[in-house]
Amino acid sequence: MNIAVIGTGYVGLISGICFAEKGNHVICVDQDINKITALQNLVSPIYEPGIEAFMERNVQAGRLAFSSNLIQAVQDSELVIIAVGTPSLPSGEANLQYIEQVAAEVGRAMNGQKIVATKSTVPVGTNEKIREIIAQQTEQPFDIVSIPEFLREGSAIQDTLHPDRIVIGLDNRELEAVLVELHSSFTDQIFVTDIRSAEMIKYASNAFLATKISFINEISNICEKVGADVTEVAIGMGKDPRIGPSFLNAGIGYGGSCFPKDTKALIQIAGNVNYEFQLLKSVVEVNKAQRYKVIEKLKESLGQLNNTVIGIWGLSFKPNTDDVREAPSLEIVEALISLGARLKLYDPVAMDKFRERFDHPAIEWCGNALAAAANADAVCLLTDWQEFKELQLSQLIYLMEQPILIDGRNVYTKEQIEGAGLHYYSVGRPEST
Ligand code: NAD
Numbered sequence: 275m276n277i278a279v280i281g282t283g284y285v286g287l288i289s290g291i292c293f294a295e296k297g298n299h300v301i302c303v304d305q306d307i308n309k310i311t312a313l314q315n316l317v318s319p320i321y322e323p324g325i326e327a328f329m330e331r332n333v334q335a336g337r338l339a340f341s342s343n344l345i346q347a348v349q350d351s352e353l354v355i356i357a358v359g360t361p362s363l364p365s366g367e368a369n370l371q372y373i374e375q376v377a378a379e380v381g382r383a384m385n386g387q388k389i390v391a392t393k394s395t396v397p398v399g400t401n402e403k404i405r406e407i408i409a410q411q412t413e414q415p416f417d418i419v420s421i422p423e424f425l426r427e428g429s430a431i432q433d434t435l436h437p438d439r440i441v442i443g444l445d446n447r448e449l450e451a452v453l454v455e456l457h458s459s460f461t462d463q464i465f466v467t468d469i470r471s472a473e474m475i476k477y478a479s480n481a482f483l484a485t486k487i488s489f490i491n492e493i494s495n496i497c498e499k500v501g502a503d504v505t506e507v508a509i510g511m512g513k514d515p516r517i518g519p520s521f522l523n524a525g526i527g528y529g530g531s532c533f534p535k536d537t538k539a540l541i542q543i544a545g546n547v548n549y550e551f552q553l554l555k556s557v558v559e560v561n562k563a564q565r566y567k568v569i570e571k572l573k574e575s576l577g578q579l580n581n582t583v584i585g586i587w588g589l590s591f592k593p594n595t596d597d598v599r600e601a602p603s604l605e606i607v608e609a610l611i612s613l614g615a616r617l618k619l620y621d622p623v624a625m626d627k628f629r630e631r632f633d634h635p636a637i638e639w640c641g642n643a644l645a646a647a648a649n650a651d652a653v654c655l656l657t658d659w660q661e662f663k664e665l666q667l668s669q670l671i672y673l674m675e676q677p678i679l680i681d682g683r684n685v686y687t688k689e690q691i692e693g694a695g696l697h698y699y700s701v702g703r704p705e706s707t
Contacts, residue, residue: 275293275298275299275456276299276350276351277300277355278300278301278354279293279301280303280347280357280380281356281357281359281376282302283320283358284425284531284597285357285393285394285425286302286355286357288322288425288434289357289393289434290355291328291338294332294337295328295337296460297337297459299336300337300339301341301346301347302339302340302341303341303342303343303347304340305344307342310340310341314340316329316330321594321595321624322428322430322431323431323594348383348384348388349383349384351388352387352389353388353389353456354380354389355392355421356391356392357394358372358373358394359372359394359531360396360535360539361531362534362535362538362539366538366539367538367539367542368395368535370396370403373392373396374407377390377403377407378408381407381409381411382411382412387414388414389449389452390404390416390417392404392418393421395423395476395477395480395536395539397477398543399473400473401419401443402469417449418469419443419444419453420441420442420443420469420472421440421441421472422472422475423476424437424441425437427592427594428593428595436460437460437463438461438463439461439463439465440457440460440464440465441465441472441476442457442464442467443466443468443471443472443475444466444469476536477536477540478540480532480533480536481537481554484536484557485554487527487528487533488528488557488561490504490524491524491561491701491702493524493702497702498701502702503703504524504701504702504703505524505684505702508522524684524702525684525701526565526567526568526606526682526701527562527565528561528591529591529599529601529602530591530592530600531599531600534561534600537554537557538558541555541558565605566606568656569610571680572652572654574699575678575680575699576652578613579613579614580615581615582651583615583616583617584610584615584617584618584651584652584653584654585620585640585646585647585648586603586617586619586620586653587620587621587647587654587662588603588624588655588656588662588683589601589619589621589628590623590627591603593658593659593660596623597627598628598631601624601656602656602682603628606654611634611637615636616637617638618640618645618647620639620641620642620645620646643665647673649673649674649675650674651676651678652674653680654680655682656682656683658685662685663685667686668693668695671696676697677695677696677697678696678699679696679698679699680699681698681699682701683701684703686698
């Protein structure tokens with residue numbers, strides 16, 4: 275199939291690459307000329323393991339191209355996938371400005387029958403709005419479908435090539451066969467439903483996962499007070515197939531470009547029909563408070579934080595990505611600076627993106643984890659990158675001013691901590707010295 279993908283962010287770029295990998299002809303379009311120029315030079319503007327090899331292979335095979343010419347891309351395609359951002363407005367509602375602009379541009383570019391698919395996460399009813407916007411611009415026949423995206427940054431290529439399920443929302447049943455065929459090379463777990471339900475499936479899925487995280491974080495807070503170990507609790511709970519073991523890792527809470535914005539948007543979607551989503555409001559509040567547990571633990575171990583030196587390991591919202599959107603690190607770093615601490619920051623790939631969002635004279639940017647720990651009064655681990663798990667913790671006692679390690683992601687085992695001579699604080703587990 276000839277496919278145009280509008281928006282070459284985490285979702286659009288990966289989807290485009292993966293559709294090309296399956297033999298389709300794909301043009302990825304973005305209004306950001308710098309991104310397109312980088313992509314044309316086979317340089318990925320995002321970090322995602324393995325991405326450049328996939329890009330190169332498909333470009334060289336003539337199946338994948340990058341362009342800023344939306345009109346040409348739409349005219350050359352039968353399927354147009356919209357994958358632009360839908361960030362939060364200050365109210366929490368999804369900002370549909372980009373998607374509406376793209377819909378109008380797609381409408382104006384239309385030169386024949388097209389299928390327009392929305393991959394961006396959009397509130398229920400948005401696809402109908404997109405249909406109206408396109409119809410105002412063109413007399414050409416077209417169909418609208420909703421194909422929400424479930425990939426996870428950090429494993430986005432594998433998630434897209436081997437998804438658990440693909441959801442297709444449509445109201446013209448004649449499209450079912452062609453869309454199922456297009457996606458059947460990825461999985462046979464294809465669920466076809468109506469457009470509004472597809473839109474809701476995406477929000478409900480993210481809200482449920484966020485709920486699981488806030489739930490286990492609340493359990494971890496109780497564990498700390500009653501002397502239980504949340505890691506053991508999660509293992510015991512997860513053995514029940516009705517619960518399952520995933521998303522039960524206690525820590526400093528979720529971040530990223532999806533869970534924070536999608537939970538807030540769903541609260542707003544409910545509010546717009548006079549429904550108060552009490553459970554989800556609590557999930558959001560618990561998540562916000564959880565980030566500050568790191569600071570409480572620092573205060574517990576160091577007293578006041580003015581003039582202390584704190585090493586920070588990990589800035590991205592999760593490992594294997596450079597994405598720092600709504601990362602807990604942003605709030606924690608800002609709060610520590612406001613308390614007078616000086617910070618030594620290290621992340622394997624996310625330092626540039628972090629610095630674009632936040633920089634301060636109290637920050638020293640470090641080249642590796644041990645450099646960030648050197649002469650520090652405490653180190654806080656905020657992202658569970660594999661390289662942090664493999665560190666020899668016994669080195670810290672020689673490097674640090676005070677050997678205090680706050681593990682915000684519970685990455686270290688008792689065996690790793692024992693004998694390292696650290697004051698070790700984790701989340702929901704007994705302290706070790
Ligand atoms: P992103 O911000 O990384 O990328 C969006 C891209 O769209 C940018 O490159 C931007 O320049 C481009 N764009 C904006 N307006 C444009 C226009 N008029 N014409 C052409 N290009 C335009 O966003 P993302 O993380 O890829 O997310 C996209 C959507 O997918 C969002 O709705 C998000 O909620 C959803 N989603 C994201 C993820 C994820 O993990 N990132 C997962 C599932 C769903």
